Amino acid sequence: MSVKIFGQQSLPNIPWQDKPEGCKDVVWRYTENPVIPRDLIPSSNSIFNSAVVPFEGKFAGVFRCDDRSRNMVIHAGFSDDAINWNINHDPIKWINEDGDIAEENAFCYAYDPRVVFIEDRYYITWCNGYKWRPTIGVGYTFDFKTFYQLENAFLPFNRNGVLFPRKINNKYVMLSRPSDSGHTPFGDIYLSQSPDMKYWGEHRHVMAPKMGWEATKIGAGPIPIETSEGWLMIYHGVLNSCNGFVYSFSAAILDIDKPWKVKYRCKNYILSPQKDYECIGDVPNVAFPCAALVDADTGRLAIYYGCADTVTGLAFAQIDELVDYIKKNSD
Ligand code: BMA
Numbered sequence: 001m002s003v004k005i006f007g008q009q010s011l012p013n014i015p016w017q018d019k020p021e022g023c024k025d026v027v028w029r030y031t032e033n034p035v036i037p038r039d040l041i042p043s044s045n046s047i048f049n050s051a052v053v054p055f056e057g058k059f060a061g062v063f064r065c066d067d068r069s070r071n072m073v074i075h076a077g078f079s080d081d082a083i084n085w086n087i088n089h090d091p092i093k094w095i096n097e098d099g100d101i102a103e104e105n106a107f108c109y110a111y112d113p114r115v116v117f118i119e120d121r122y123y124i125t126w127c128n129g130y131k132w133r134p135t136i137g138v139g140y141t142f143d144f145k146t147f148y149q150l151e152n153a154f155l156p157f158n159r160n161g162v163l164f165p166r167k168i169n170n171k172y173v174m175l176s177r178p179s180d181s182g183h184t185p186f187g188d189i190y191l192s193q194s195p196d197m198k199y200w201g202e203h204r205h206v207m208a209p210k211m212g213w214e215a216t217k218i219g220a221g222p223i224p225i226e227t228s229e230g231w232l233m234i235y236h237g238v239l240n241s242c243n244g245f246v247y248s249f250s251a252a253i254l255d256i257d258k259p260w261k262v263k264y265r266c267k268n269y270i271l272s273p274q275k276d277y278e279c280i281g282d283v284p285n286v287a288f289p290c291a292a293l294v295d296a297d298t299g300r301l302a303i304y305y306g307c308a309d310t311v312t313g314l315a316f317a318q319i320d321e322l323v324d325y326i327k328k329n330s331d
Pocket residue numbers: 049111112183184247283286288306309
C-alpha cells in the first residue's frame with residue numbers, strides 16, 4: 001500500500017466484498033444491503049445511523065433504534081462477523097461515574113451515535129436531547145454492558161460530535177456541527193479541544209459547505225482515520241432539492257497535527273442515495289455514515305451508513321484508492 005494507516009489494528013475478519021467487475025466507483029455497496037433491517041428487534045421502527053467497532057476479537061456497536069412510539073433511543077449490540085448483529089432489546093441505561101443513574105444530563109432522546117476506542121475504553125458520542133434541545137452527549141464503556149455518562153460537551157444546539165481516535169497535541173479533539181433546534185438549513189464542521197473530555201475549547205473552523213451535493217450543510221461521519229497523508233475524514237453533505245434534503249457522503253484529508261487545516265477535499269460525493277433502500281423509507285434520499293472499520297494490513301474499509309432513516313447499509317472502499325481519488329478530485 002502506498003498510504004500507511006496508523007493507530008488501527010489488523011482486522012482480518014473485516015466484512016468484505018471485492019469491487020464488482022466493471023464498477024468505476026471508489027465506494028461500492030454490500031450486495032446483501034441493508035445489513036441491518038428496520039425490525040431486527042421487537043421494539044424498533046427503524047435501525048440506522050449506527051456505530052460499530054472491533055471488540056474482543058469480534059465486534060460491538062451502538063445502534064440508533066427509533067422505537068414504535070418514535071422515541072429516538074440507542075442500544076448496544078454484538079456480532080461475530082460485523083454483518084449479523086444481535087442488538088439488545090433494551091436501550092442503553094447510562095449511569096454516572098459514582099454509580100447513580102445519570103441525572104445531571106438526564107436526556108429525553110439520543111441519536112446518531114459514534115464509538116471510538118481511546119487509550120483504555122470505548123467513548124461514545126451522540127446527539128443528546130438535553131431539555132429537548134440537541135447537543136453532544138459523551139460517555140464511555142469498557143465492556144458494552146455498563147455505560148458511564150459524562151457531561152455534555154457543548155451547549156445546545158449541536159449535532160454530529162465525532163472524536164478523533166487519539167489525543168493530538170496532548171488534547172482530546174472533537175468535530176461537531178453547531179446547528180439549530182429544527183432541521184437545520186445551514187452547518188459547518190468545527191473542531192474543539194479538551195484536556196480532560198469535560199471542558200471543551202480552543203474551537204476552530206474546519207470547513208463550510210461548498211459543492212452542490214453538500215451546499216446546505218455538512219457534518220463529520222465516522223471516526224477520522226490516521227494515514228500517512230493526514231486524517232481521512234468521511235463526512236455527509238446535504239443538498240436542498242425542491243423535494244427536500246438529499247444526504248450524500250464524501251471525504252477530506254486533514255492535517256495530522258493541526259486537523260482544522262484541510263489538505264484535500266473531494267469535490268464529488270463518493271456515495272449518494274441511489275438504491276431503493278436509500279431512496280425509500282421514513283426519510284427518503286438519505287445516506288448517513290456513522291462508522292468505518294479498517295484493516296491496517298490490507299487498507300480495506302467497511303463503511304456503515306444509515307439509509308433513508310430506516311435501515312443500515314454497508315459499503316466498501318480501499319484506503320489507497322480512496323485517498324488517491326480525494327487528491328485527484330480535490331479543488
Ligand atoms: C439529520 C439527523 C439524522 C438524519 C438526517 C436525515 O438532521 O437527524 O439523524 O438521518 O437528519 O433525516
